[in-house]
Amino acid sequence: RKEVEQDPGPFNVPEGATVAFNCTYSNSASQSFFWYRQDCRKEPKLLMSVYSSGNEDGRFTAQLNRASQYISLLIRDSKLSDSATYLCVVKIYNQGGKLIFGQGTELSVKP
Amino acid sequence: GAVVSQHPSRVICKSGTSVKIECRSLDFQATTMFWYRQFPKKSLMLMATSNEGSKATYEQGVEKDKFLINHASLTLSTLTVTSAHPEDSSFYICSASPPWGNTGKDEQYFGPGTRLTVT
Numbered sequence: 001r002k003e004v005e006q007d008p009g010p011f012n013v014p015e016g017a018t019v020a021f022n023c024t025y026s027n028s029a030s031q032s033f034f035w036y037r038q039d040c041r042k043e044p045k046l047l048m049s050v051y052s053s054g055n056e057d058g059r060f061t062a063q064l065n066r067a068s069q070y071i072s073l074l075i076r077d078s079k080l081s082d083s084a085t086y087l088c089v090v091k092i093y094n095q096g097g098k099l100i101f102g103q104g105t106e107l108s109v110k111p
Numbered sequence: 112g113a114v115v116s117q118h119p120s121r122v123i124c125k126s127g128t129s130v131k132i133e134c135r136s137l138d139f140q141a142t143t144m145f146w147y148r149q150f151p152k153k154s155l156m157l158m159a160t161s162n163e164g165s166k167a168t169y170e171q172g173v174e175k176d177k178f179l180i181n182h183a184s185l186t187l188s189t190l191t192v193t194s195a196h197p198e199d200s201s202f203y204i205c206s207a208s209p210p211w212g213n214t215g216k217d218e219q220y221f222g223p224g225t226r227l228t229v230t
Contacts, residue, residue, distance in 0.1 A: 041226075046218050049218065087154065097143070097208065098145060098157055098160060099157070099206070099219060100157070104154050
């Protein structure tokens, strides 16, 4: 079983749609959680950290359920510029703080 | 914000040669840097953790004699792919975290990556 698993993509949605990505992690020592965005042939860039209380940043909302070891990302009113691969990432402190990446979910927003 | 650079951004080399990739933290000191590899349509896979002043910690299945890591200063880590072969062709990315409390954020900053093609 992979340590971090995401919805298989790709997601193809029209502009303005709401899209949700799901992610589960298996290592209970995971202590920090993130969503990164990666554009084609570029490095990942941090989209947002994910907190237990849930957090929102504009059109993006992230949720964390530690009991279920589940993370989600909701994108509202999607834009063409949201097209990218979204990576669910966990940080494991008892392993030197390394990041474990999910396989990514590709999003394509169409006009 | 914190910036990490990599050099070169792209390299093409012949099979059997060695290639060195540099990763620099530009505005902070990093005692730990991470090296990842990404194949097309795949996610990032951690190769090794680079520790300033000591040996790197390699992930299972990564050959330490093949991928030499040197972290000689607090702002520079290098990855050398020795005797490169076509199967080593990949996107290599490094990352570093500012010291806790430097930015107030618990995140890693990624370099722009190095695309290696071995012919």
